[in-house]
Amino acid sequence: MKILVVEDDKTTGPYVAAGLREEGHTVDLLANGREGLVQAAAADYDVLVLDRMLPDLDGLSLIKTLRGAGNRTPAIMLTAVSGVNDRIEGLEAGADDYLVKPFAFGELSARVAALARRPGLQQQETRLCVGDLEMDLVQHKVTRAGQEIPLLPREFTLLEHLLRRKGRVQTRTMLLEAVWDITFDPQTNVVETHISRLRAKVDRPFDNELIETVRGAGYRIAVA
Known part of the structure; x- marks a missing residue:
């Protein structure tokens, strides 16, 4: 532990x-x-x-x-x-x-x-919600404002990790370990690439942005 x-x-x-x-x-x-x-x-x-x-x-x-x-x-x-x-x-x-x-x-x-x-x-939660964004862990489905958002498996895992820790900054290292099981710091922009893809699907088509960049620290889901 x-x-x-x-x-x-x-x-x-x-x-x-x-x-x-x-x-x-x-x-x-x-x-x-x-x-x-x-x-x-x-x-x-x-x-x-x-x-x-x-x-x-x-x-x-x-x-x-x-x-x-x-x-x-x-x-x-x-x-x-x-x-x-x-x-x-x-x-x-x-x-x-x-x-x-x-x-x-x-x-x-x-x-x-x-x-x-x-x-x-x-562990008992089956739905994760922030504002109008909702993740159904049973049906493996994400919606925002009632509109379904198709996500690739890794995008879904990344968003789930952020939603479970809404309001809490997640560093690049934390995300690499939790989502990609990478326990060292390789020269890769995989985190930045997937965050960008998530924003394109989860934030940009809607009125307000939920995925925040905390300068010099990492990323977090804003708490409504």
Whole structure:
């Protein structure tokens, strides 16, 4: 699994990250809440492990912001606060689980695995929509303003990837890995070519453009 750990304690953070890596997971470790928010929003993770008290942006605000933006990545909150009301507050903010410090790594590992086994909301979706653009994943059909848009298989996959992450910037590298399964940076303009083709079909015949270029960063589907 790919896991993001946001923990500012200089002992707990590296300890958790090392333990998860020993179990074979890919782990990114950050110690700042605002940096954690940016990373969680920009990349695809299977599970988030978030400390409640973080510099710049606390864990509650971090998860609230992610949920408000439509990010449904399973998240477990770590905290030294053990009161019932505090746990309720964390769960209501959008956390899926809550673990009080000090904790045994074995319990954290089991809880992370349990979260990863849950069927995600995104996996259950059969329709992806932004404004008047709609993708039917069952019938493999895309329409905009009621007009069907024929897409080639790779164009469909690219658009699906962007729609599932609407409002979130996807870098060229992210798109190469997710859509073309290319894990290195070749000298190719395949991303730019397919984005251009998508725009010609999805945007140009209609009143407003949904596929945005974020200068120096990548691409995203605008949130209506």
